[in-house]
Amino acid sequence: MPELPEVETIRAFLDERVRGKTITAVEIGLPRLIKNTTADRFAAALTGQTLEGVERRGKYLFVRCRGPWSFLVHLRMTGSLLYEEKPGQYAGRAIHLIFTLSEGRLLYRDIRTLGCLWLVPSEGATGVKGYDNLGPDAISPDFTTDRLYDLLKGCRRPVK
Template sequence: MPELPEVETVRRYLAASLPGKSITAVDVQLPRLIRNRTAEDFAASLPGCTFTAVARRGKYLSLMLNSPWCLLVHLRMTGRLIYESDTTAPLPPYTRIVFTLNEGRLVYGDVRTFGCLWIVPAAGPTGISGYDSLGPDGLSEDFTADYLWQQVHGSRRLIKALLLDQTCLAGLGNIYADEALFLAGIRPSRRCSRVTRKESQRLYEAIRTVLTEGLENGGTTVFNFIDGSGKEGKNQENLRVYGREGQPCPVCGATIVYKKQGGRGTHYCPVCQK
């Protein structure tokens, strides 16, 4: 699933491409992707609206319009939002929704079709529980070392489970959680109550580091991620443990371990992460 760096990479491209462009038509080819309107109402509500900005919170994209409403998108596993200036070219594979614009088109594609789109109020609560309950964004000023320690201190949860909880920290997913825990030297199965204040500080710094690296490298493409122009990311070339099971640890040379934890694949070094 695209995580904060991937979604922010898409946001930056769309933020440079969409504002000022107006929607002239909407073709919904897979109605079940629209979650809080009928496909017919969704397609009828947007023509005539002009994009004003593109925002992000956690793994959600908000496509702001010159109206009291905005288009909220969660890419889930394999969703893609691509802006194309050439409307004569064939549509990309797995196209599910086409927003025809006065200049170009915005295409939503999805291989596994788990993505979600909503029309929600531009300000205030959206009525989407997963969005309204989000914790601080992983790259925001609200996410501080003191905040992380407050979440970790005394909790009986496993540290990785806490990091993946979007109500605690928005934007972090399986890839960057594994990478941050490795940098901090904390095993994913450690109980939060056994994490010291010093380790929590290291984890905070590691989270900031891996998210920033992912963003600087255009996101991580393991399977399907592409940015708003259709290009793959490059951060997969810099991963230290994720997806490297059976390979030597880049620090100590021990074999990277892969285990299922809470239903999620987890990668760690058994020596560096005690």
């Protein structure tokens, strides 16, 4: 499973490459990976959207678009998001979603198909239970020892 630092590395890599590009087509090979809508609605809502960037919160990647819809990805154990400059660069099995961009392609690859994708509003609450109620980010500059102390000072449970 990608751990938090790996997810942040993926975010930074993708953000640099996809920012400002437009999704021209979405191909979904495994519709069950889309958790909160149909594959057709997911593809229709995102086609034509310009990518503003990739954000991370916990182990979720939020691919933010300029329009009303964006998408959220959780890689789970074996998922990965890849940027492909030339089609065929990552040819092979386990590519389940292809976002064709104005330049290049964004691919979702997952060997064990445990990952999840959600169509979410670009602004406000996402409606994704595990995402909307996440606590403070462990690698955020705002998460200091003083902040941790404040969070734990009233707690009587053992720290493991």
